[in-house]
Amino acid sequence: MAVFKVEGGHRLRGEITPQGAKNEALQILCATVLTREKVTVHNIPRILDVMQLIELLRRIGVEVEQLSETSYSFRAADINLDYFKTEDYCRRASSLRGSVMLLGPMLARFGVGYMPKPGGDKIGRRRLDTHFIGFQKLGATLDFDTRNAWSEVRAKELKGCYMLLDEASVTGTANIIMAAVLAKGFTTIYNAACEPYIQQLCLMLNRMGARISGIASNLLTIEGVEELGGTEHTMLPDMIEVGSFIGMAAMTRSEVTIRNVSFENLGIIPAQFARMGIRFEQRGDDIFIPQQEHYRIESFMDGSIMTIADAPWPGLTPDLLSIFLVVATQAKGAVLIHQKMFESRLFFVDKLIDMGAQIILCDPHRATVIGHDHQIRLRATRMTSPDIRAGVALLIAAMSAEGESTIQNIEQIDRGYREIDTRLNALGARITRVDECKLK
Numbered sequence: 001m002a003v004f005k006v007e008g009g010h011r012l013r014g015e016i017t018p019q020g021a022k023n024e025a026l027q028i029l030c031a032t033v034l035t036r037e038k039v040t041v042h043n044i045p046r047i048l049d050v051m052q053l054i055e056l057l058r059r060i061g062v063e064v065e066q067l068s069e070t071s072y073s074f075r076a077a078d079i080n081l082d083y084f085k086t087e088d089y090c091r092r093a094s095s096l097r098g099s100v101m102l103l104g105p106m107l108a109r110f111g112v113g114y115m116p117k118p119g120g121d122k123i124g125r126r127r128l129d130t131h132f133i134g135f136q137k138l139g140a141t142l143d144f145d146t147r148n149a150w151s152e153v154r155a156k157e158l159k160g161c162y163m164l165l166d167e168a169s170v171t172g173t174a175n176i177i178m179a180a181v182l183a184k185g186f187t188t189i190y191n192a193a194c195e196p197y198i199q200q201l202c203l204m205l206n207r208m209g210a211r212i213s214g215i216a217s218n219l220l221t222i223e224g225v226e227e228l229g230g231t232e233h234t235m236l237p238d239m240i241e242v243g244s245f246i247g248m249a250a251m252t253r254s255e256v257t258i259r260n261v262s263f264e265n266l267g268i269i270p271a272q273f274a275r276m277g278i279r280f281e282q283r284g285d286d287i288f289i290p291q292q293e294h295y296r297i298e299s300f301m302d303g304s305i306m307t308i309a310d311a312p313w314p315g316l317t318p319d320l321l322s323i324f325l326v327v328a329t330q331a332k333g334a335v336l337i338h339q340k341m342f343e344s345r346l347f348f349v350d351k352l353i354d355m356g357a358q359i360i361l362c363d364p365h366r367a368t369v370i371g372h373d374h375q376i377r378l379r380a381t382r383m384t385s386p387d388i389r390a391g392v393a394l395l396i397a398a399m400s401a402e403g404e405s406t407i408q409n410i411e412q413i414d415r416g417y418r419e420i421d422t423r424l425n426a427l428g429a430r431i432t433r434v435d436e437c438k439l440k
Helices: 022-034 048-059 081-085 087-094 097-110 129-137 170-180 196-207 239-251 269-275 318-328 349-354 388-400 420-425
Strands: 002-007 013-016 038-042 063-066 072-075 112-116 141-145 150-154 162-164 186-190 211-213 219-223 231-234 255-258 281-283 286-289 306-309 334-338 358-363 366-370 382-384 404-408 431-435
Touching: 002 388, 022 038, 022 048, 022 097, 022 170, 022 196, 048 063, 048 087, 048 097, 081 087, 081 112, 087 097, 087 112, 097 112, 097 129, 097 150, 097 170, 129 141, 129 150, 129 162, 129 170, 170 186, 170 196, 170 219, 196 211, 196 231, 239 255, 239 269, 239 286, 239 318, 239 388, 269 306, 269 318, 318 334, 318 349, 318 366, 318 388, 349 358, 349 382, 349 388, 388 404, 388 420, 420 431
Parallel strands: 013 255, 038 231, 162 186, 306 334, 382 404
Antiparallel strands: 002 404, 002 431, 038 072, 063 072, 112 150, 141 150, 186 219, 211 219, 255 286, 281 286, 334 366, 358 366
């Protein structure tokens, strides 16, 4: 196991380019199973979760060829259905939450899909009801083994229908879309998630021959087709990395340019950072963050405390609330961070409190942060990364703290951020990856 040793207090300067979007990659790679023909995908982030999914695709029979550092081709001509009943599949799929999105493509093309309880971040309940209810409405049957947490969906034939999703689940919407594109007749999905990554999936499927309309809205109409063909697809930059870098620049009082961010696909993210008092400039498709000694949190027009809350797109993605929370610890003013979707995602604040942050955890969903305005620096400490996003938030805190911090369980950070230590060190950070055994 490795740890990060982070020497805080160093300002960053230079340019950094975000990787391809992790959340898009997991959907797009699973969609390659929908066709026998070759699908070429560019700007794939070489991070742990994505590479594990690519290896899983290889093992189910997909021909995978690496074309360049971030480009791969996939050809799912001969899928080994027997592999899905092996212990190896169960072990690999259960360690990767994104593997759940294999269910829709497998059900659509082969009439059956298998899934152990998927892994991923431990951030509270992450139910899969939306996925399975959608499959059932399309005509599938569900067999769920509660003892072994094993799911099997089957259908002799999927038929289009109208459905109103009980929640605008991104992965649930993606899974249902991938099942519906090969179903007979028309499928209407209301309260569909409409994040840019869902839009990207729909656009790619349409290039493959699908007939999806209503893209970018929460009302999708899908006319089923008999088969899909190959295509080529380029992933968007990761909006979570973009937001992380904006917060990191402000927190460390640095001058940083974030290159090729696909600004039109960032939604409300830039405006929410502006509400935190963080200045930035859009320069073409780049974001320039000037060095700021102070940033002041706005209040609402009636003078009440600013609230930053997550919401389905085009609201603020919940993956960035950890970043907003840690950035607020050195702002001037106070803010209420309201994490509505996951009840365990704010529990990492105890580590920030140990570092000297002024935070009141009101309940599992809300935390009030009173900023230090850089008058009091956070203290270095030893901490553990609980999940991908909180891990990066803690890394940002350590980079601004006084002294040397140690972050354990950095495999969680590696799951979502490619070579984050190397890339940030190129800007002037002091992050050292050390084998923990050597520290004892």
